[in-house]
Amino acid sequence: MTASQDTEDDMPRGEQERTADNRGASVIVNVIDVLRCFTVERQLVGVTEIAAEVGLHKSSVSRILATLVQERVVERDEPTRKFRLGLGLIAIAGPLLANLNVRQAAYPPLKHLAEKTQETAVLNIWDGNESVSVEQIPSPRPVKHTSAMGSRYDTGLSATVQLFLAYESPERTRELIASGNIQLPEQLGAEQFLERISVARTQGYAVNYGETSTEEVGVAAPVFDHRGDLVACVLIAAPFYRITPKILEELIDSCVKTAQKISLRMGYAHQPA
Known part of the structure; x- marks a missing residue:
């Protein structure tokens, strides 16, 4: 067991939940920051560019993008190995626009x-x-x-x-x-x-x-x-x-x-x- 795990295990249950909540909120913010890197002027963006812009390590950005690709929110452009927004976003935004x-x-x-x-x-x-x-x-x-x-x-x-x-x-x-x-x-x-x-x-x-x-x-x-x-x-x-x-x-x-x-x-x- 790592030192960080020992520390969390020693925390009262309420504090552990708040720590988990904060960590989850941080992940969501990171995902949103990554998505905001895609603009009309810059539709194809690479991992290195995103990492520099949002202040995350390239490995973290890669993991986020891999999940977004899986959900079709972004897709990889094979010739350039960069990423663009995917059709999955339409499914997300569709109900809002319809309403x-x-x-x-x-x-x-x-x-x-x-x-x-x-x-x-x-x-x-x-x-x-x-x-x-x-x-x-x-x-x-x-x-x-x-x-x-x-x-x-x-x-x-x-x-x-x-x-x-x-x-x-x-x-x-x-x-x-x-x-x-x-x-x-x-x-x-x-x-x-x-x-x-x-x-x-x-x-x-x-x-x-x-x-x-x-x-x-x-x-x-x-x-x-x-x-x-x-x-x-x-x-x-x-x-x-x-x-x-x-x-x-x-x-x-x-x-x-x-x-x-x-x-x-x-x-x-x-x-x-």
């Missing part, structure tokens, strides 16, 4: 919005501290702004983040800012930001006019369900160079009307004047 009724209700209006504005139309949901894209109709133009499905945003001045936070309590918003979960520019304090999102809630839309990126404009409007709860935001994403103030007003109008159509499809009865 996103707002995604199904939003698709036809989003498609019409992209055709009408000739800009990218996106649907985002809120996971508690980030805005997540769950549907996207790309602009038909050669120059456009798009993002990968599942992209997450925590920048306070992002149009959808503004709106989602506008429907959180001020206390919750301050907490997210103080913890660093929501990023604000240095010149914008929490109280100023709260005033800004209060205006966004009142007017029924939010705008990011080149504030998070000098190359992009974002316009967002809220989607409500039959209970009147905010369940998603419609976003128009467009290159900054072609969005004049007049065109911006047109995008706002189209975005708000599209969000209202989706809300009606979700059973929302009340529509503001």
